[in-house]
Amino acid sequence: MKRRVDDALGSPVLRHALADFSARYVKMRKAAFGGLDFEAIRDEVVAVKERAISERERLQREFAEKLEAKGGRVHRADDSAEANQIIRGILEEHGARKVVKSKSITSEEIRLNKALEGAGLEVTETDLGEWIVQLAGHSPSHMVIPAIHMDRNQIAALFSEKLGEEVPPDIGGMVKLARRHLRRALTEADAGITGANIAVAAAGTLIIVTNEGNGGLATSLPRIHIALVGTDKLLPDWPSAMSILRALPPSATGQRMSSYVSFLTGPALEKQHVILLDNGRRRMAESPDFRQALRCLRCGACLNVCPVYRIIGGQAFSHVYMGGIGTILTAFIHDRDAACELAKLCSGCRACATVCPAGIDIPFLIEKVAGLAAEENGLGPIEWLLLRGVMSRRRAYHALMTSLGKAGGILADKDGMLKIGAGALPSADFRAIPVVARESYRSSLSGRDAREEKGERIIFFTGCLADFVYPETARAAERLLSSVGFETAMPTGQGCCGLPAHHLGDAGTARRQAAEAVKSLSAEGAEPIVTVCPTCLHAIRSLWPELLAGTELESEARRIAARAVGISSFLIARADKLRFAPAKQKITYHDSCHVKNMGEGEELAARRLLTIAGYELVETGENSCCGFGGTFSVNQPGISEKMLSARLDSLSGTGASCAATDCPGCVLQIRGGMARRSVRFLARHTVEYLAEALVDSDD
Amino acid sequence: MAEADRIMLFTERAKAASAEVLGPAPKSGLAEEIGRALSAGRHPRAVAHPSLLTIHPWLEFASSDCDLVRHADLGIIAARYGIARTGTCVYEPSNSAERLIALLPPTCLILLRTADIVADIGALAAAFDDRHAGVAQSLFITGPSRTGDIEHVLTLGMQGPGRLVIALWHEDT
Numbered sequence: 072m073k074r075r076v077d078d079a080l081g082s083p084v085l086r087h088a089l090a091d092f093s094a095r096y097v098k099m100r101k102a103a104f105g106g107l108d109f110e111a112i113r114d115e116v117v118a119v120k121e122r123a124i125s126e127r128e129r130l131q132r133e134f135a136e137k138l139e140a141k142g143g144r145v146h147r148a149d150d151s152a153e154a155n156q157i158i159r160g161i162l163e164e165h166g167a168r169k170v171v172k173s174k175s176i177t178s179e180e181i182r183l184n185k186a187l188e189g190a191g192l193e194v195t196e197t198d199l200g201e202w203i204v205q206l207a208g209h210s211p212s213h214m215v216i217p218a219i220h221m222d223r224n225q226i227a228a229l230f231s232e233k234l235g236e237e238v239p240p241d242i243g244g245m246v247k248l249a250r251r252h253l254r255r256a257l258t259e260a261d262a263g264i265t266g267a268n269i270a271v272a273a274a275g276t277l278i279i280v281t282n283e284g285n286g287g288l289a290t291s292l293p294r295i296h297i298a299l300v301g302t303d304k305l306l307p308d309w310p311s312a313m314s315i316l317r318a319l320p321p322s323a324t325g326q327r328m329s330s331y332v333s334f335l336t337g338p339a340l341e342k343q344h345v346i347l348l349d350n351g352r353r354r355m356a357e358s359p360d361f362r363q364a365l366r367c368l369r370c371g372a373c374l375n376v377c378p379v380y381r382i383i384g385g386q387a388f389s390h391v392y393m394g395g396i397g398t399i400l401t402a403f404i405h406d407r408d409a410a411c412e413l414a415k416l417c418s419g420c421r422a423c424a425t426v427c428p429a430g431i432d433i434p435f436l437i438e439k440v441a442g443l444a445a446e447e448n449g450l451g452p453i454e455w456l457l458l459r460g461v462m463s464r465r466r467a468y469h470a471l472m473t474s475l476g477k478a479g480g481i482l483a484d485k486d487g488m489l490k491i492g493a494g495a496l497p498s499a500d501f502r503a504i505p506v507v508a509r510e511s512y513r514s515s516l517s518g519r520d521a522r523e524e525k526g527e528r529i530i531f532f533t534g535c536l537a538d539f540v541y542p543e544t545a546r547a548a549e550r551l552l553s554s555v556g557f558e559t560a561m562p563t564g565q566g567c568c569g570l571p572a573h574h575l576g577d578a579g580t581a582r583r584q585a586a587e588a589v590k591s592l593s594a595e596g597a598e599p600i601v602t603v604c605p606t607c608l609h610a611i612r613s614l615w616p617e618l619l620a621g622t623e624l625e626s627e628a629r630r631i632a633a634r635a636v637g638i639s640s641f642l643i644a645r646a647d648k649l650r651f652a653p654a655k656q657k658i659t660y661h662d663s664c665h666v667k668n669m670g671e672g673e674e675l676a677a678r679r680l681l682t683i684a685g686y687e688l689v690e691t692g693e694n695s696c697c698g699f700g701g702t703f704s705v706n707q708p709g710i711s712e713k714m715l716s717a718r719l720d721s722l723s724g725t726g727a728s729c730a731a732t733d734c735p736g737c738v739l740q741i742r743g744g745m746a747r748r749s750v751r752f753l754a755r756h757t758v759e760y761l762a763e764a765l766v767d768s769d770d
Numbered sequence: 771m772a773e774a775d776r777i778m779l780f781t782e783r784a785k786a787a788s789a790e791v792l793g794p795a796p797k798s799g800l801a802e803e804i805g806r807a808l809s810a811g812r813h814p815r816a817v818a819h820p821s822l823l824t825i826h827p828w829l830e831f832a833s834s835d836c837d838l839v840r841h842a843d844l845g846i847i848a849a850r851y852g853i854a855r856t857g858t859c860v861y862e863p864s865n866s867a868e869r870l871i872a873l874l875p876p877t878c879l880i881l882l883r884t885a886d887i888v889a890d891i892g893a894l895a896a897a898f899d900d901r902h903a904g905v906a907q908s909l910f911i912t913g914p915s916r917t918g919d920i921e922h923v924l925t926l927g928m929q930g931p932g933r934l935v936i937a938l939w940h941e942d943t
């Protein structure tokens with residue numbers, strides 16, 4: 072995997088194309104869903120697909136019955152080898168030599184082209200992008216735009232070489248040329264092989280969605296039509312098919328509807344064969360965790376918004392399915408070990424989950440895949456030491472942090488960054504690392520008894536970074552909370568939220584950490600639990616109830632989840648009590664992924680607070696991920712560096728000399744990156760800027 | 771949604787998908803409208819869905835011989851429905867030759883009666899449920915054939931028609 076990732080990192084064409092497409096896609100998707108309730112559409116897709124998964128055996132029978140009554144023939148294949156054998160057999164039986172294909176990712180799943188070419192058949196992909204990668208001998212780099220990694224010059228050179236004529240790099244001309252070649256292939260073919268986006272059981276109908284129209288042509292011109300259909304594509308009836316058609320084109324290409332949606336019921340000309348492919352889908356349906364992945368529409372929306380995919384593209388993934396959902400599908404369809412490796416490419420930003428029209432919790436399932444690896448192969452030595460040796464033992468972990476804090480003075484440069492270590496780990500040197508603070512937030516509290524003070528009480532869940540590395544963040548939050556009438560209490564049993572361990576696949580450690588935290592917080596009553604760390608907030612809200620489901624702590628975890636709130640949301644509701652001396656400073660805001668993708672408007676609250684405090688807020692063009700992702704930035708320094716570099720450029724481009732963000736992890740990454748660039752640019756938590764402008768009520 | 775709103779929305783959305791929209795014109799004025807837009811004479815090899823020649827006899831310039839479709843430069847079909855929200859025409863051919871009228875020639879002309887425009891795709895589900903047989907070979911058409919496969923630059927006419935003209939009509943009053 073490392074070699075493929077390195078290759079991708081070395082391709083500026085790919086990075087530019089992906090960044091450009093991804094930015095355009097976000098706008099187009101938004102416009103295509105305009106006027107519609109995305110959440111309602113998603114709920115409908117979830118309901119429709121869940122029903123189909125539950126009834127999958129019946130739907131397969133009904134589909135076969137209906138299609139055969141129309142003169143089609145249905146075959147079932149358990150795996151790739153069987154599917155390839157069936158298709159070869161059909162072509163042989165009908166004396167077919169020339170085959171055209173309409174884009175089908177399922178056919179790539181079973182490596183059909185290789186099997187057919189091995190049998191001496193002439194195979195032509197008719198989707199332009201697929202044809203380009205076929206001519207180039209590449210694998211597709213995007214589910215919807217397979218040749219996104221090539222620019223017009225590279226494609227012109229490829230056409231010139233393969234088609235034996237000088238082809239200038241003019242896109243319109245190249246499309247015309249391709250049309251001519253592909254029209255001939257379509258007209259001369261004996262058989263057309265397609266996939267299907269939907270198979271309607273009640274009618275025995277296949278539905279194929281394309282923009283070029285090759286789905287319709289490949290099924291209407293050749294005398295034989297063969298469709299390879301994953302069993303996950305079966306739906307009961309027309310209303311369910313329409314629900315999917317409403318969600319698919321906006322998610323896939325940002326169109327309200329694709330140009331052509333072809334319905335096929337029975338043979339268009341002589342013969343129609345449909346192969347229903349299982350290939351791991353039954354196992355997926357039987358897994359309580361992974362069953363939801365069968366809802367996938369293969370729209371690629373999750374790829375288009377994935378900050379890691381945007382840097383490395385699809386060819387860095389070892390098998391046909393790419394991106395986050397690719398990691399999950401690969402685990403069941405191809406190769407579990409490869410999938411476990413791919414899981415390390417996830418930064419855990421959760422952008423995919425916000426756009427998935429099928430409501431699949433992709434990041435959670437990726438962590439489950441990482442968990443399979445940890446279960447089967449154990450943790451790596453560094454992960455073991457970090458998670459089991461240190462972080463799972465709260466007292467030992469805190470003692471270590473305290474000692475590191477004491478040593479901090481010797482290790483730090485004048486900016487508080489670690490002086491040594493960079494030489495030992497050059498790949499991680501793209502970002503300076505802060506030293507642990509001399510006095511942690513928790514140790515500064517010793518001797519204070521919050522309960523004696525006046526005002527209402529909140530429980531303060533600082534998270535590790537604001538406790539040990541950036542205690543000034545915690546102190547700023549405390550000051551703000553106090554000025555809106557709340558005293559903060561920090562339970563001493565508070566430890567790591569468990570998300571880093573879970574992300575690395577160590578569900579056992581994460582569960583222990585969640586249990587310990589729940590016990591320590593439940594002892595504290597019913598007050599709101601306020602945090603300055605969105606990762607902790609996500610853990611409290613979602614991970615703890617999930618990890619503790621079925622244990623005696625489950626209901627307590629759910630109660631605690633309902634009490635948790637981010638600091639900016641908490642403050643904005645009480646903004647009338649905050650008094651500021653207008654700061655009059657130009658500032659930009661960095662959206663932390665966990666803040667933005669949680670969808671609770673924490674980032675909007677922060678922006679409003681900064682404006683109320685008198686800051687002049689300037690926005691960056693695109694608000695991309697900074698590449699931190701906790702352990703991700705350590706495991707994938709090459710990718711993290713590229714993500715950070717793009718983000719630093721856009722932050723500096725605003726003309727502001729400082730950035731606010733609601734995440735201590737992003738502070739670490741951006742500050743460290745700017746330090747390596749030797750640029751005077753300050754990144755701090757929003758609360759620090761607010762506290763700086765705050766006029767205390769007794770001033 | 772009232773019919774006038776459906777027509778307006780359909781027109782806006784079909785144009786957004788790069789289709790040209792004519793009318794709405796009364797049935798008796800349709801020939802003129804289309805003649806102006808297409809200058810029918812420039813399409814000497816037009817093929818029309820056979821049923822159209824009886825409904826719109828002025829289409830006499832077009833052949834109803836589906837076998838000629840591979841060489842035609844204009845394909846003429848009638849949509850059974852329009853979908854306003856997406857600007858989509860729903861065509862219901864009964865065999866592959868009829869389907870190819872919409873796909874092979876470089877220009878496609880679709881006649882759509884305004885009363886057949888529904889608001890959203892959901893409204894079709896019930897109609898489809900009642901008429902399994904009728905919809906068996908349906909084709910939804912939203913704008914011309916397109917690709918963005920090279921540098922994501924929108925290019926029309928990749929495999930199917932590069933020009934899609936939708937003529938809206940209503941019964942004469």
Ligand code: SF4
Pocket residue numbers: 322366367368369370371372373374396426427428429430431433
């Ligand atoms: S996981 Fe969701 S967003 Fe990704 S391809 Fe599947 S349906 Fe689309």
